[in-house]
Amino acid sequence: MSISPSPRSDIRAVAKAVKDSKAPAISRAAAILRLLGKSDTPLGVQAIARELGLVPSTCLYVLRALTEEELIAFDPDTKRYSLQAGVLTLARQWLRRDQFSDLAQPVLDRLTQTFGATMLGVQLVGLDHMIVVAISQSGRNLQLSTQVGSRFPALISATGRCIAAFGDYPEAELETRFRALRWDEPPSFSEWQDQVSQARVQGFAVDEGQYIAGVTVIAAPVWKAPGRPIHALVAIGIGGALKRGGLNALSEALVAGAQTLSLQMGGERSPA
Template sequence: MQANRIGGGVTVKPVVNTVGILRHLAQTGTPERAADLARHLAINPSTCFNILRTLVAEDVVDFNPVTKMYSAGLGLARLAAQLVTQGQRMEHAKPFMQDLAARFHVTITLWRRMGPDRIVLVSSEASPTDLRIDMATGQRLPILMGASGRLFAEQLSDKESDIREAFDQMRWMRPLSFDAYMREVGRAKRRGWATDDGHFANGILSVAAPVREASGAIGFTISAVMIRGHHDDAGVEALGEALRETGEQLSQILF
């Protein structure tokens, strides 16, 4: 497999070729033969044919056995529609986040699980009138990190030893023991929301609640981020309950 490093990232040539084929077929809207695609996109003919055959098997490219031509398939349109739909759903979630940010004077973030061991920040809304804590979308964290991690921990594994193995690889700003962490995981499970009191970042308190799929699995978390001491215990409790309720509402929107 050929890979090139460009601008600090890694590009994999077969993936680049695949994207090029899909982009070309989608933009032109006209069927083409494999040889013509290979020549137009400067791809090795054998490589181009194998990619096209795979794309046909995956139902994102259609093949006409009579004309021997390839065209963008219905599966590609469905995939694009799903992406648009997900974007629309995220837009519908924003007013809920903005309301919480304004009511509690905090930054509200939405995290999505990405694979078995990471979460990614997909949306952020800051309080319009108070001190802002800006967080860049696309930021990735280990799945056990922060308040969200206390929620994801419940579905990471049935074995505490597996959770401990992942926990031991973490680097906390303010360290805590595994036993203390698991107590917080248990507490989060009982009340429906979790906190991280300065362990992820010095001086920062975060509170998070789950956004569950129909199966009950946590697909997202909605989290509030603030300076420690911004809310007293009663305020944090009220915020946690508001996040829990909003998480339940977002479950109907995002899934």
């Protein structure tokens, strides 16, 4: 089984962000980099402009600038663009600064081996989105098409309930963003609020088939400093298989792993 964020909906969101941006040049460049990063093959000017809703001449101008900065590469034979190795210099600086990925990986591997669940370490970016920064694949039943760098809507599934539970965000803003989410079996906003309250009390959240039918997702927040959590550990598996393997035990182990990482990173859980 394969799980991934909807590429079309993600591209539409990027295109809207470009349109609404107050710094359009920067937004266009970022959108092009993200699009090329998601594409399995190089893309031409017309394809990039069409996907992002850009005027082709404007798109070409940005592509040339990014090529000069060695962030993307241009193939003169095919007239197509792809990411260049220069993006690695940006990623390397982030990896040096953020220790979560290195600390989380052995925790994820241990949980995957013990419970047979696919495990993710994600970075939380406010109410905008979450980004996968570490992953441990299970060899059983469920396989994720997700990769490091994949982005998901912030409030979706179990992780989204944790973001809402511990983020101290205005209810009106949460509801507006909640209404835009796409679920297989969507809860009402009232039901979702109850689940958020439960996550605040127990320290983790569970999504049993609402985000993706038949799939259970468990998430526990990780703190780097007092305030809102900026990372989370996430377990994903077929609902029936996780129950047979001990859903409560997995939840407890996930919370324990998140607490250990919080201590290692100098953070602590915010008061409920």
